[in-house]
Amino acid sequence: MKLAEYLDKDLIISDLSARTKPEVLAELVSRLSAKYPDLDPKRVTQVLMDRELLGTTGIGDGIAIPHGKLDSIDQVLVIVGRSHEGVDFASLDHKPASIFFTVLAPSSVVGLHLKLLATVSRLLKDSSFRQAFTNSPGQEGLWQLLQTV
Template sequence: MKLSDYLAKELILPELESATKSDVLNELVAPLGVQYPEMDTDHAVRVLLDRERLGSTGIGDGIAIPHGKLEDLEKVIVVVGRSRKGVEFEALDHAPCTIFFLVLAPEQVAGMHLRVLAQISRLLKDEEFRKAFLSADDLEGLWALLKSV
């Protein structure tokens, strides 16, 4: 299983503009409305915010992995974002988040959802990968990096 199986170049945001958790979630979900016009992006954001109320998906080391399940989704989708300035995301280590991997999964495929989250977690534990991610010049650089894992 490769991460790029769940990711499209159009779903990589190399420079997030948002400064708050809810705005980041909206910004990460926005390109899904273009890629998947049938998706109710407002509902997707509400699902993500509901999940955040259970506990922050900011896991530390500048990483957040917001995730949720949607009934009408047919496959797991990953959206990747980067914020060079960092966003207060109520992370476990209280540090701003700079690396965002958003995962949306169909309601009925819990196993795949968990495997994708585990793969992302393993990848982001690698300090060299995090450095390469943060130092990639642009969308092309991020896409090349993400396709390689």
């Protein structure tokens, strides 16, 4: 599976300003709402927060993979964000998260959603990729890096 096939340059935020978990989710969703104005940003953010209540999606090593399912979409959507400061995301290793891959899937899709989450997780386990992600200059640099995966 090529992650690049599910990415959209407009859904990459190279410098998140948010400083808390709810703010990060809202900022990521705001970018989505700008591209898909029919989506209700409060509903999407609530779906992501509800998932966080089940257990953190901050998996450690500076990575968080918030995800959820929505009835209101008909395709998988991925929003990518980077925080230079890092955000307390209640990560499993108790360290701040700085790399965010948000995956939203239609409620009717199961297999693809799980495959995409696994692909993102495998990719981000690679410390050299994480370093390249952290050091890529701006949105364009992240876009170019992500086109290789």
